[in-house]
Amino acid sequence: MSVATQEATPAAATPAxxxxxxxxxxRPGLNRWLPYLLLAPAVLAELLIHIVPMLVGxxxxxxxxxxxxxxxxxxxxxxxxxxxxxALDFNNAVGQALLKSFGVTVVFSLITVALSWVLxxxxxxxxxxxxxxxxxLRTLFLVPYALPAYAGILTWNFMLQRDTGxxxxxxxxxxxxxxxxxxxxxxNALVSLITVATWKLWTFAFLTxxxxxxxxxxxxxxxxxxxxxxxxxxxxxxTLPSLxxxxxxxxxxxxxxxxxxxxxxxxxxGTAQPxxxxxxxxHIYNASFLTWNFGTGAAMSVLLxxxxxxxxxxxxxVTGRRSRRA
Amino acid sequence: xRETRGFKLYRGVVLVVLGLFVLVPLYxxxxxxxxxxxxVQGAFTWWPSNLTIDPFVDMWKTVPLARYFVNSxxxxxxxxxxxxxxxxxxxxxxxxxxxxxxxVFTTTxxxxxxxxxxxxxxxxxxxxxxxxxxxxxxxVGTRLGLIITYLTFSLPFSIWMLAGYFESIPRELDEAxxxxxxxxxxxxVRVVLPAARPGVIAVAIYSxxxxxxxxxxxxxxxxxxxxxxxxxxxxxxxxxxxxxNQIMAAALVVxxxxxIGFLLAQRHFVxxxxxxxxx
Numbered sequence: 001m002s003v004a005t006q007e008a009t010p011a012a013a014t015p016a017x018x019x020x021x022x023x024x025x026x027r028p029g030l031n032r033w034l035p036y037l038l039l040a041p042a043v044l045a046e047l048l049i050h051i052v053p054m055l056v057g058x059x060x061x062x063x064x065x066x067x068x069x070x071x072x073x074x075x076x077x078x079x080x081x082x083x084x085x086x087a088l089d090f091n092n093a094v095g096q097a098l099l100k101s102f103g104v105t106v107v108f109s110l111i112t113v114a115l116s117w118v119l120x121x122x123x124x125x126x127x128x129x130x131x132x133x134x135x136x137l138r139t140l141f142l143v144p145y146a147l148p149a150y151a152g153i154l155t156w157n158f159m160l161q162r163d164t165g166x167x168x169x170x171x172x173x174x175x176x177x178x179x180x181x182x183x184x185x186x187x188n189a190l191v192s193l194i195t196v197a198t199w200k201l202w203t204f205a206f207l208t209x210x211x212x213x214x215x216x217x218x219x220x221x222x223x224x225x226x227x228x229x230x231x232x233x234x235x236x237x238x239t240l241p242s243l244x245x246x247x248x249x250x251x252x253x254x255x256x257x258x259x260x261x262x263x264x265x266x267x268x269x270g271t272a273q274p275x276x277x278x279x280x281x282x283h284i285y286n287a288s289f290l291t292w293n294f295g296t297g298a299a300m301s302v303l304l305x306x307x308x309x310x311x312x313x314x315x316x317x318v319t320g321r322r323s324r325r326a
Numbered sequence: 327x328r329e330t331r332g333f334k335l336y337r338g339v340v341l342v343v344l345g346l347f348v349l350v351p352l353y354x355x356x357x358x359x360x361x362x363x364x365x366v367q368g369a370f371t372w373w374p375s376n377l378t379i380d381p382f383v384d385m386w387k388t389v390p391l392a393r394y395f396v397n398s399x400x401x402x403x404x405x406x407x408x409x410x411x412x413x414x415x416x417x418x419x420x421x422x423x424x425x426x427x428x429x430v431f432t433t434t435x436x437x438x439x440x441x442x443x444x445x446x447x448x449x450x451x452x453x454x455x456x457x458x459x460x461x462x463x464x465x466v467g468t469r470l471g472l473i474i475t476y477l478t479f480s481l482p483f484s485i486w487m488l489a490g491y492f493e494s495i496p497r498e499l500d501e502a503x504x505x506x507x508x509x510x511x512x513x514x515v516r517v518v519l520p521a522a523r524p525g526v527i528a529v530a531i532y533s534x535x536x537x538x539x540x541x542x543x544x545x546x547x548x549x550x551x552x553x554x555x556x557x558x559x560x561x562x563x564x565x566x567x568x569x570x571n572q573i574m575a576a577a578l579v580v581x582x583x584x585x586i587g588f589l590l591a592q593r594h595f596v597x598x599x600x601x602x603x604x605x
Contacts, residue, residue, distance in 0.1 A: 035423035042415065042416040045474070046478055050438040057449040073452060123340060129329055139592065147584070154573060154574075154577050158573070159354055164570070165370055166354055169370035203348075207596065211596050231332065260443065263542070267541065281542075294448050304445070308440075
């Protein structure tokens, strides 16, 4: 920028003209403040919607914020650690339900992330060499990602209906079941959740891994072929190590998204939450808005945040990298 | 990678299995939306007993779908416009200036993207209620509240992606523009933005998709007056009959614009993700 300044100065004909033509880089004061001015709107928006509510949320977890105090929150009495004690007392109903929901969410997230990654990788590798119909298939695979989440989940809701759904119809045609399975209530709810969440999420893994594969130089594979390495060895020795930075970020993002998934249980089950499909975000939501006890809900949210931060911290430590820019 | 017979077999199996997994639900949406009501109330059939477009006509009457459509469009378009403008300004600052707090800004903003929405939901709801009580500005149950909320949801990723795009544009270009008498803002508008057009388009589509598909905040912040499609479609199941054919028709109609927009811009989108990931 200083180069521009020096060259622009002699070119200016009259001082009056200069003032009009030249930008703020000639006014050092404004120039120093310009980046902050540029950031200000984004910072304000983030403060209002994310940062301040997060701090308020932490405060809320320490007060008795029942429905009587919602419109007049400054009057809400302090609760000390009571909200946390209620949430973490695994001998009473609230704590037990939270623990159970946490367990369901852990199982759900681990399986969904693993499945999504495996399917995304399988498809990305299958589409790595070009062939006829490749771009058509790639486009098709991206449709579940592009579809509004609720539209896809509603369709699965319809397909998983016991008497009128496609899933039971197909299973009974294939003689795999009698076609009378309940998918949206009872123990199968978790299987349904994993299937529906994977249907949407694997395509994101696919999109990211496909982008990562494009940046691997072709020569690497050619050299390995000359050395007689088969496809499986090439995948293990070239593809996987080259994708390591992509994978590190991808798996973390998939995990954080899945763990706080709300759309899938909400659209799939509505207000009737089967215990086997009671994911943690959905659980906190119901605990807060059905009972209008925001204090306990806030304490549960803070606990969830702490858990996710610990997991992220351990993950970054174990993988031995500083969190990149993602 | 050599295309051995083994690889071709692998590819065939993977593509057929995943192709079916993706296609069957899409097939169900389309065919069910063309079925008469009795077809979706009985056992599932692969093909309508008689093809009808009635669901596409009736879906507007069963629930006030048109109003949800208008609400969703206004909210999503406004949130997108604001989000893209804010992201452009912030990304320009991050990619072109060295200043104190640059790293703090990028890490803080990006980490907000990672936190679960339910964490902000209760406090934000409460803040909105209290803003209304203190200043009379109604944010719960209005489109404005949704617009302000949604514009921040896509902001972190948009800033990150655009900063990556901007950094791939040689600085000599904006310096040349400044030699010609543009200020930094002139350089942004005349040089950087035109060169980063694919990135801006990708970010706009991403923001629109985020707002159009949001469920959690919409379920709390909307009342009948500002209800958006994401929660409005649930109204079909509160009727005495569940009109699955109309639900599928409505799901199809609300999806088509977004899916087409995304698929048209997918090249830019992938390029944007790569530009960010490679750095």
